[in-house]
Amino acid sequence: QGTGWFDGGGNIAIGGHSWMPDLTPGIFVNLHTVKHGDEVVVNVNGEERRYSVSNVTSVSMYDLSVLYPVDGEQITLITCDAGSFDPSSNFYGRRIIVTAQRVA
Numbered sequence: 001q002g003t004g005w006f007d008g009g010g011n012i013a014i015g016g017h018s019w020m021p022d023l024t025p026g027i028f029v030n031l032h033t034v035k036h037g038d039e040v041v042v043n044v045n046g047e048e049r050r051y052s053v054s055n056v057t058s059v060s061m062y063d064l065s066v067l068y069p070v071d072g073e074q075i076t077l078i079t080c081d082a083g084s085f086d087p088s089s090n091f092y093g094r095r096i097i098v099t100a101q102r103v104a
Contacts, residue, residue: 004074010069010074011074014042018031034077036054040052052100054100055099056098057096057097058081059094060093060095066078074100076099077098079095079096080096
């Protein structure tokens with residue numbers, strides 16, 4: 001709620017699992033390997049949208065600033081940081097955040 005969406009501009013947040021509860025890989029299992037300058041391609045109603053990665057970071061799961069509005073069109077990809085998993089509480093304390101700006 002409150003984030004952007006395609007064709008409306010702003011900060012478009014897309015979340016996905018790194019690992020599923022049954023320990024199978026999730027859609028963002030390799031998100032931590034993305035690098036600055038990598039290309040992200042999103043299909044929106046049959047049209048390819050291209051974005052260039054500008055930042056990859058890990059933040060506290062309580063840090064909501066990654067969802068704040070931005071000028072222009074940006075996608076923010078979010079998943080659990082597997083390195084922050086605490087098996088005693090079954091809890092991920094951090095999130096991997098990839099931000100990318102639209103280029104085409």
